[in-house]
Amino acid sequence: MIGVSAYEFLLGGANCSPQGRVLDIGQLSAAARSASEFAAWLMNDYHRTDLPLRSLRVLLSPSPGETIAPSIERLLTGDWRATRENVEAMFAGFMAAVGAHKDKNVAIVYVAGHGVQFSSSGAVLLLNDIADPSRVNLFNGAVDMRSMHNAMNNDQTSPQTQFWFVDMCRGAPGIASEYEKLSGVLEFDKHRSSSVRTSPLFLSASSGQSAFARPNHLTLFCEALLRGLREGHAARPEKPRNSTWHVSVSSLVDYLPDAVQDLAETENVEQMVEPTGKVVPEVFHECLRPPEVDLTLSIHPSRNSANHTATIEHAGKVLYRDHGVWPINTKVTAGLYTLDFMTLYPPGTDKHCLDLHPPRIAEELPL
Amino acid sequence: MMLADAKTGELQVKLKSKLKSYCGEEISVEIRDSNLILVMPASTKRNFELPVGLYQVSALLEDGKRTKMVVHVTSGQIISVELKPNLPAQPRPSREDSDFHSIAQLRQSQSFGTGAALLNTSSDVAVYTVDSHWIVRHSKKITQVPVAILRFGQSLIQVSLPISAGDHHFSVTCHVKRHVNLELKPPAVNISNLRGIASAMERMLESGLFEPATQLASHAMIVLLDKYRDPTGAVIAALILYKVGKLESQRELLELMVHRFDWLPDSKILLAFLLARKSEELDRALTLACQASTQRILFTETFSILLDLLRYWPEDSESSLRNESLSRLGRRAPLVDWRSTYLCERLPEDHDAEAPAAACT
Numbered sequence: 012m013i014g015v016s017a018y019e020f021l022l023g024g025a026n027c028s029p030q031g032r033v034l035d036i037g038q039l040s041a042a043a044r045s046a047s048e049f050a051a052w053l054m055n056d057y058h059r060t061d062l063p064l065r066s067l068r069v070l071l072s073p074s075p076g077e078t079i080a081p082s083i084e085r086l087l088t089g090d091w092r093a094t095r096e097n098v099e100a101m102f103a104g105f106m107a108a109v110g111a112h113k114d115k116n117v118a119i120v121y122v123a124g125h126g127v128q129f130s131s132s133g134a135v136l137l138l139n140d141i142a143d144p145s146r147v148n149l150f151n152g153a154v155d156m157r158s159m160h161n162a163m164n165n166d167q168t169s170p171q172t173q174f175w176f177v178d179m180c181r182g183a184p185g186i187a188s189e190y191e192k193l194s195g196v197l198e199f200d201k202h203r204s205s206s207v208r209t210s211p212l213f214l215s216a217s218s219g220q221s222a223f224a225r226p227n228h229l230t231l232f233c234e235a236l237l238r239g240l241r242e243g244h245a246a247r248p249e250k251p252r253n254s255t256w257h258v259s260v261s262s263l264v265d266y267l268p269d270a271v272q273d274l275a276e277t278e279n280v281e282q283m284v285e286p287t288g289k290v291v292p293e294v295f296h297e298c299l300r301p302p303e304v305d306l307t308l309s310i311h312p313s314r315n316s317a318n319h320t321a322t323i324e325h326a327g328k329v330l331y332r333d334h335g336v337w338p339i340n341t342k343v344t345a346g347l348y349t350l351d352f353m354t355l356y357p358p359g360t361d362k363h364c365l366d367l368h369p370p371r372i373a374e375e376l377p378l
Numbered sequence: 379m380m381l382a383d384a385k386t387g388e389l390q391v392k393l394k395s396k397l398k399s400y401c402g403e404e405i406s407v408e409i410r411d412s413n414l415i416l417v418m419p420a421s422t423k424r425n426f427e428l429p430v431g432l433y434q435v436s437a438l439l440e441d442g443k444r445t446k447m448v449v450h451v452t453s454g455q456i457i458s459v460e461l462k463p464n465l466p467a468q469p470r471p472s473r474e475d476s477d478f479h480s481i482a483q484l485r486q487s488q489s490f491g492t493g494a495a496l497l498n499t500s501s502d503v504a505v506y507t508v509d510s511h512w513i514v515r516h517s518k519k520i521t522q523v524p525v526a527i528l529r530f531g532q533s534l535i536q537v538s539l540p541i542s543a544g545d546h547h548f549s550v551t552c553h554v555k556r557h558v559n560l561e562l563k564p565p566a567v568n569i570s571n572l573r574g575i576a577s578a579m580e581r582m583l584e585s586g587l588f589e590p591a592t593q594l595a596s597h598a599m600i601v602l603l604d605k606y607r608d609p610t611g612a613v614i615a616a617l618i619l620y621k622v623g624k625l626e627s628q629r630e631l632l633e634l635m636v637h638r639f640d641w642l643p644d645s646k647i648l649l650a651f652l653l654a655r656k657s658e659e660l661d662r663a664l665t666l667a668c669q670a671s672t673q674r675i676l677f678t679e680t681f682s683i684l685l686d687l688l689r690y691w692p693e694d695s696e697s698s699l700r701n702e703s704l705s706r707l708g709r710r711a712p713l714v715d716w717r718s719t720y721l722c723e724r725l726p727e728d729h730d731a732e733a734p735a736a737a738c739t
Binding site: 128129130133157158164181198206217218219220247248249250251252253254261264265268285286287289290291292301325326327344345346347348349362364365366 | 410411412413414415416417418419431432433434444446448449450586587588589621622623678681682685686689690711715716717
């Protein structure tokens with residue numbers, strides 16, 4: 012987990028350098044917190060029956076006053092800044108650890124911070140020491156996440172199952188046109204061997220787009236991802252005749268783009284998640300219970316609500332019988348429901364099937 | 379009709395989809411009970427005897443989305459449902475050759491309203507104009523990936539067009555939306571719905587549904603090369619296979635594409651990507667990659683693959699050819715709109731947009 016909000020040598024940083032001014036990028040307020048919250052979820056709530064969490068590596072560079080998940084903060088010791096040197100060492104250790112049992116292990120990567128790209132598939136994360144004036148190359152303090160993904164995908168010692176979440180902007184840096192080649196970005200060697208079985212890479216923004224955050228809170232991508240995992244919004248039963256709700260590669264592919272787009276729309280911005288990498292079916296997380304849905308059923312204002320009742324059933328159980336108090340605001344388990352809508356005068360009935368899925372359904376009757 | 383067992387009912391599922399004829403396989407249907415639990419593995423069956431209750435029936439169709447319906451299976455009854463794709467509405471191209479105009483003819487009749495203006499195209503295409511779209515097809519032998527130059531406000535934009543020069547020239551068109559704010563968004567260029575298999579894959583590619591698209595893609599490469607002669611559609615199939623790491627299995631077809639369609643560099647790029655993984659084929663990979671860098675490229679993604687391939691070349695040795703190619707691409711990269719499926723870049727404001735089509739490389 013890497014989260015970078017504080018950039019020492021960029022605008023607003025502790026030691027803004029001339030190179031940093033050229034980049035014309037400032038400080039963030041949600042990236043480190045987002046990475047810490049995802050790490051906290053992994054540590055406290057991640058669940059795979061046969062695949063418990065074995066190790067967690069976290070590097071954070073929070074901005075002054077940025078809140079870090081307490082359960083992670085109290086475990087941080089030594090130099091945990093997200094610098095080039097620390098990231099390089101962390102990846103080396105991470106790859107060695109997950110490679111120890113490559114057939115069984117699962118590798119999970121989440122990074123958040125400023126990002127740039129030099130090609131459509133590019134995703135270069137800027138680290139805390141980007142634009143360090145003591146370095147020859149401007150982009151020495153940066154790591155190419157696409158290259159890391161490729162390296163871990165084509166390394167015979169890498170785990171066969173990997174999940175990558177890359178939460179950052181993907182615009183071309185303004186200065187790119189002035190350079191023939193921008194060197195110095197951290198990359199790992201890519202082997203020529205065949206690739207691993209499953210390795211989706213979820214990019215929080217489409218090529219050329221910005222990734223957004225609620226200031227001093229979470230990035231939109233992290234907020235949607237955590238809601239999908241904690242509340243089970245990204246889950247569904249994946250195995251035949253098995254009632255466990257799984258968050259899987261395919262359920263994330265279905266859920267994340269829409270969930271992030273919904274959050275972006277509420278902020279009047281555009282952000283489209285791009286699922287890439289090896290998108291092959293695999294379970295990421297097992298939910299301990301099915302997700303809940305906020306259900307609101309109301310009567311159309313033009314109707315006399317006292318003239319209507321409803322009976323709602325799910326899986327053979329009656330939740331509301333001849334209910335006449337409107338609106339109905341309730342939490343129900345996700346699933347399929349029948350709704351018998353009755354009009355008292357003139358007498359009439361209407362039957363509907365409802366497909367209730369999280370986070371909320373608001374319907375006005377008669378449908 | 380009544381069934382013998384009164385505690386069950388029968389569900390009949392019909393799919394209004396052409397995917398079966400495209401990929402040669404039945405499409406799988408998923409059935410979930412009222413708790414959304416899968417009642418059985420996804421099945422290519424169409425008739426199901428099920429206990430009485432509510433069920434969600436769904437299938438992935440050619441609109442690139444999972445189409446769902448909720449049905450109530452009742453005792454002893456047969457319930458029929460039909461799932462159909464929700465394809466975006468598209469005007470059909472005219473069947474009359476005379477309705478397609480060259481850019482020179484179009485300039486004389488085009489009125490510049492509030493939307494984008496089509497300023498230029500490659501010389502080997504013809505355009506049929508309707509209110510909402512420009513529908514583009516080839517007019518003679520294609521010698522390079524065709525392009526269009528559009529103006530919106532101060533923005534001058536050049537975009538590659540996914541058309542092919544097959545035998546069915548009415549069915550290898552593409553649609554370009556006219557009323558798009560090009561200062562905010564890339565041009566909306568799509569393979570015409572009529573090119574069913576290619577447009578289905580385009581939508582699956584854009585919606586990230588690589589898993590179902592993969593099933594379609596392997597078969598699609600053969601059909602699009604042999605039956606419809608739609609190489610731009612075949613490149614989408616190859617691109618999907620590249621994205622799921624299964625391109626190697628279709629290497630022979632890729633070789634065939636490179637051999638048959640020299641004007642389409644995207645297949646050279648994908649083949650170069652495969653070859654570069656083997657030290658004994660690095661020289662050929664470099665030759666193909668460098669050749670491709672001199673041609674107009676169709677997809678943004680393949681442009682990007684080429685850029686990355688040359689930038690991160692597996693050998694350290696210096697190659698003036700590679701450096702030259704990299705410089706060529708590197709100069710264009712900052713102008714590319716990475717959001718666009720089809721390669722699209724800003725042109726300088728003083729670009730002579732009405733210069734002969736040869737300038738549109």
